[in-house]
Each structure stands twice: as structure tokens, then as C-alpha cells.
Amino acid sequence: MTDSFPQNSLVRSGFSRRTLFNTVMTCLGFLCGALALLPLLALLTYVIVQGFSSLGPNIFFQLPPSPFGQGGGFGNAILGTILMVGIGTLISVPFGVLGAIYLTEFSSKTTARWIRFATNVLSGVPSIIAGVFAYGLIVLTLTKLKIGSYSALGGGFALAVLMLPIIVRTTDEALQLVSEDLRQASVGLGATNFQTVSRVVLPSAMPAIVTGLTLAIARASGETAPLLFTALFSSFWPSADSLFKPTASLAVLVYNFAISPYQNWQSLAWAASLILVVMVLITSIISRWATRQKA
């Protein structure tokens, strides 16, 4: 029987065809992995190196300077980004989470399939389209009602449209992962469907839901296209009525300043990029910390 097999010795030989092929493929896999990481590392390094030199406390407390002006910062853009991502979160989280709960816990299979399909389509919609939609729905309405035009509300709404499918999908997946045993245990104790969802299923799925929310926030805070013609930009601090007025954001500031010919604006754009990356990082660290499993 053994005749049909090649006569290999038990001692490892580094030069047999099989061993060579194995080694080459392993190296190739490692190389591709490293290459995939390279853009991320390069990008982070570049942003940190370029942005760090223009960092300073002024950045948080001052308004953008004039071209060729000295110092200055973009505190208004930081506040504006926080404001608009906040509005987006306030709109998208209740709809997204409750919608996902309906999907997994209450709807029939056919309904769920259609809603999931619709969410997937929505998540594939280019962000500029979400911006046009928000422009048509919010900005034009505000103009008609004569209480505003380009505004934080419009920007926040556009971001909410982009965040919604991410939140629905991650919440939906998180809820589906909660074991059927837990649901039955709760129902078996005389809990209503809603009690089961709110007291057993949601708390178990919370870490995954928050991770989804962080993803959505990270996506939204970097979006530029939909803000360009919903929130526009502003060189002033947000005020009490800035919900209905043009509002600055980090992403649009980076876009505006990076393509400007002025040296001081360009370096502020780098600093703003760095702040944007750090803000997303801090959000994700805080959410991980807040929902870490207590065991």
C-alpha cells in the first residue's frame, strides 16, 4: 500500500517542494497583512507628526484666524461637531434601537427580511445623497418658515440618516446573539415580552449595541459631504439659536482649510484632523469602559 506514496524521510528537510511552498506562502501572507496595516500606520503617523506641531491650548479656545493671521484655533468647529453628532445620535439611537428590537423580538419573518433589506440599502446610500435629502427636508423647510436656513439641525439630521442603518444593523445582530435560553427563562417567570426585552435581552446585548453606536459616531463625525450644504460653516461660536444657523464642524474646517493657499490655515487643518481622530478614539475608549462586563 505504501508504494503509492513518495518515500519521504522523517527528518525535516527545508528544501522539499512542500516545505518550500509552505514557507513562501506564509511569508506572502505576512507581507500582505503588513501591507494592509501600512496605510493605517502611515496615516496616523502623518496626522500626528503634522498636527502635533500646530497643537496648543489656543486651538480649543479661539476662533479661526484670518489668512496670514497669527495663532487662532477652531473651538467653534469642535463644539459644532459635538453638537451635530449629538443631534444625529439623539435622532438615530431611539429609532435605530427600537426598530432593531421590533425586528428581532416582535416582527414576523417576512417583515423583518424587508426591513433588513431596506436598512442595507440605506447604509449603501452615498453620504452626499443623505446631505441632499436633509437639505431638501430641513434646510428648505427652515427657509420657508423663515426661522433659519443652513443649520446644525440640518447637519445633525443628515448625520442621523447615515447613523441609522449602522445602529439598526449592529443592534439587530447583537439582539440575535442573545441566547434563546435567557428569553425563555424570563418568559417562564411570568415576564411580558417588553419586560423580557428591557430587563434581560437589552442589558445582555448592551456592550455590542454601544460598540455599534461608537462606530456610527465615528462615521458621522468624519462626514464632510452631507454637512457642506446642510450646516455649511461658520467663523463664530455656536450660540443659543445656532440650531437654526450655519454651524462649523471639524470635517468641513479640514476641507476648507486644507485646500486653502494659506500656510496658517493648512497647519490648522492638520491640527483639526488630529483632534478629530483623537475625539473618535476617546469616544470609543469611554464607551468600552462604560460597558465593560462586570463579572
Place this chain on the structure above:
Amino acid sequence: MSTDNSVTNSTEAVLRTEGLNIYYGSFLAVQNVWLNIPKNQVTAFIGPSGCGKSTLLRCYNRLNDLIESFRAEGKVYFNDKNLYSPDIDPVEVRRRIGMVFQRPNPFPKSIFDNVTFGAKINGYKGDMAELVQRSLQQAALWDEVKDKLHQSGLSLSGGQQQRLCIARAIAVQPEVILMDEPCSALDPISTLRVEELIHELKERYTIVIVTHNMQQASRVSDRTAFFNVKTSEKGGRSGYLVEFDATEVIFSDPQQEDTKAYISGRFG
């Protein structure tokens, strides 16, 4: 072959099924069950896989309602109320008729919160600490966990988790406790502890236990129901009740050939 066992009981029946047929869609899973479950006794359901004993058990607290295609025909009486009559609230049924599952399934909460969960959602107004102590004592778990009530229920061993699930079921003061193979995921020592517990619990509660383990049925139960499965001409397999009698009779002098074959290990 008679499947009518409704006259064989002398004690009061807490649960009574009359001509119960259980369907999943158009598939008849369990057919024509007539069975009286006596108060404050342990009733065991035994039989080969697929004979519908767990399905029947889950009818008693309407847990099968969670399955979309499920449908029951016939009557299931709890005391004198038909559980499947349209005016019955299944949520209230499940508080009165508790359930312990095959795999221990404590909530990912503290031991304390696990026990008080059912009490809270059902609007219990008494002292929670006292309820926790009493329930854990009844479940023979108090001494092992009294110093770590605020640790996660998942930090306990499998056997302890199952007793926690029993304590959780007891805490809502049910009349009946249904157990669906409660020891199948436990080691022999934990199994023994749960069996001892079942003995103590029957003073206060009526217990119905599904088990694959015939020794266990003979150790813990007062009455045993043997189910079997038959294949119809169309190829569908449906379960039916073969024999229901005092446990000693089932294991020493069964009346049906099928029962005799099953308990002597000739099939199943």
C-alpha cells in the same frame, strides 16, 4: 390500547389534559393525551427522543406560544381553568407554573438579582432580602452563596447555577414547577443534590419532570408517564402517552409491552 388515564388517580389533580393534540404547522407532534397530574407529587415523563415529552411539558405553562407554528387542540386544565381558553393571560399562567430548563440559564446579573427578577416584574411588595434568603434556602443553595450574593450568577458552578434557577423559579411562589431534564447538563454529584432537592420541594409544590434517565425517574418520582413515538403512514412521527401509573408499577409491573421493552432497555 387505552390512552385514557384520567380515572387512575385518587388524589386531587392540579393539571389535567383532555384529548390534547399538539401541532407544529400541520405536523401532529403529540396526539390525544389524557393525563392527570396529582398535587404535591413528583410526576416523571419518560420515553425515547422525539416522543413529545418536552413539548407536552411546555404546554402546561404555555411556553410553546413562543413558537410561531405551534397549535394546541383539546383542553389543559389547571385546577378548573382551561389554560388554552382565549380569556387566559399566558403571562400570569407562567408565574403560577414555573419552569426549570435543561441547561442552567441564570441571567447575567448578580445572584441576588437573579432571585428577585421574577418577584420584581410581578410586582412583589414584600422584603426582597428575606425572599432571596428563603428561596435560596429552599433551593439548598443559601449556605454556599450567602456571602457572595452580589457576584454574578454565572460565576457559580453548573450544579449551583441549576439550583439558582430553581431558587429563581421558587421565588415567584408558583404552584407547579416544571423541570425539563434539569440534570442532563450536570455531573453525578450535582445531579444527586438536585434530586434531593426535588424530594424536599414536593412538600410544597407539584413537580413535573422530564428525564431521559430512567434511574432518575425511579428515584425521584411518585408517578411516571411513559410516552412513545409512532410513525404514521405518511411518515410523520408523533408522540403519544402509552402508560401512566405509580412509578413502582411502571418499573416493576408495566401493563403495556412497549413500556416493558423500554424500561428493560430493549429500545430507546
